[in-house]
Amino acid sequence: MPVSVQASAEIAEPMEILRRTPDVLRALLSGLPDTWTDTPDTPDGWRPRDVVGHLITGELTDWLARTHRILEDGTSREFDRFDRTAMLERDRGASLEELLDRFAELRAKNLAEFASLVSDDDLSKLGMHPSLGEVTLDNLLNTWAVHDLDHVGQVFAGLAGSHDADVGPWKHYLGILLRRDDPAAVPG
Amino acid sequence: MPVSVQASAEIAEPMEILRRTPDVLRALLSGLPDTWTDTPDTPDGWRPRDVVGHLITGELTDWLARTHRILEDGTSREFDRFDRTAMLERDRGASLEELLDRFAELRAKNLAEFASLVSDDDLSKLGMHPSLGEVTLDNLLNTWAVHDLDHVGQVFAGLAGSHDADVGPWKHYLGILLRRDDPAAVPG
Numbered sequence: 001m002p003v004s005v006q007a008s009a010e011i012a013e014p015m016e017i018l019r020r021t022p023d024v025l026r027a028l029l030s031g032l033p034d035t036w037t038d039t040p041d042t043p044d045g046w047r048p049r050d051v052v053g054h055l056i057t058g059e060l061t062d063w064l065a066r067t068h069r070i071l072e073d074g075t076s077r078e079f080d081r082f083d084r085t086a087m088l089e090r091d092r093g094a095s096l097e098e099l100l101d102r103f104a105e106l107r108a109k110n111l112a113e114f115a116s117l118v119s120d121d122d123l124s125k126l127g128m129h130p131s132l133g134e135v136t137l138d139n140l141l142n143t144w145a146v147h148d149l150d151h152v153g154q155v156f157a158g159l160a161g162s163h164d165a166d167v168g169p170w171k172h173y174l175g176i177l178l179r180r181d182d183p184a185a186v187p188g
Numbered sequence: 189m190p191v192s193v194q195a196s197a198e199i200a201e202p203m204e205i206l207r208r209t210p211d212v213l214r215a216l217l218s219g220l221p222d223t224w225t226d227t228p229d230t231p232d233g234w235r236p237r238d239v240v241g242h243l244i245t246g247e248l249t250d251w252l253a254r255t256h257r258i259l260e261d262g263t264s265r266e267f268d269r270f271d272r273t274a275m276l277e278r279d280r281g282a283s284l285e286e287l288l289d290r291f292a293e294l295r296a297k298n299l300a301e302f303a304s305l306v307s308d309d310d311l312s313k314l315g316m317h318p319s320l321g322e323v324t325l326d327n328l329l330n331t332w333a334v335h336d337l338d339h340v341g342q343v344f345a346g347l348a349g350s351h352d353a354d355v356g357p358w359k360h361y362l363g364i365l366l367r368r369d370d371p372a373a374v375p376g
Contacts, residue, residue: 027211132357139356150364153344160337168327169320176338184372
């Protein structure tokens, strides 16, 4: 279901990624057997369900809360910190399908809210990140989109890792597998 | 459109990824503005359209040709080499949408052909890779799927790279951007 959001061109452009992410995750993960989805991207990393859970946390506690903080307090009150592993306990009983649905709902709601709250003139407004210092609302909007890309990329590494042993000698050419063992590895 | 393929469980499992890839690429790339899709994953890397073109080359010249080679010649005749950059010239005039459609058509046809050609008993049959030596047909089938995951992951890096300058100080936390500059980089 496409998200119907009225937004200016400058706000709509990053939203082109943000509105696609739930559909991309569904196209990739919905109905996929556990033999593909039970492996983390690195030994201490995240399974696909953990990634979807982390994206849900962002929708619940991060992106819109920080948008409000910038609009209401500027740099005078820094952002609350983001709990990167909140999903591990919170989502313990949920199926991957339930997490995909939950993420899609929250994302649609948040894009509509962002578009109704923010105009182009607001994008240059400043907020205060607790570690990074001053950031603009435009930085936040684009980071929201690139953060999606980063974590969905991580899902591909977990899926590939589940079949590391099945590719035989071809592993030598598959950077997505080699980098799970050594981040600097280059395929042969 | 789901691919309707009759295949044994052992063959169907890797196909769960293979049949999803065209839909994942469409969900991600169809209609996405050029401001997102015109950047390669690394300075000498590939734009999303180059990746889709490379996957098309695989469907045209690699996976099914090598399946036939294993079934017909075993290890007595090694695989033909794969032209990794054939798409750069071949696809010059094609739009990204046309490439997505072409890939989906070829993939559906090839999955149906693979399922009709290969039974579980064939998966242990050996072929001869010109550089890697002996590989099984099961290695080939799983590599076909993990090769998809590797290259679709590359698309995410190109998309993220197009907005490298827009995330401001947050780049420090975004591995997908840091790795474009230094493959061994670890987010702060």
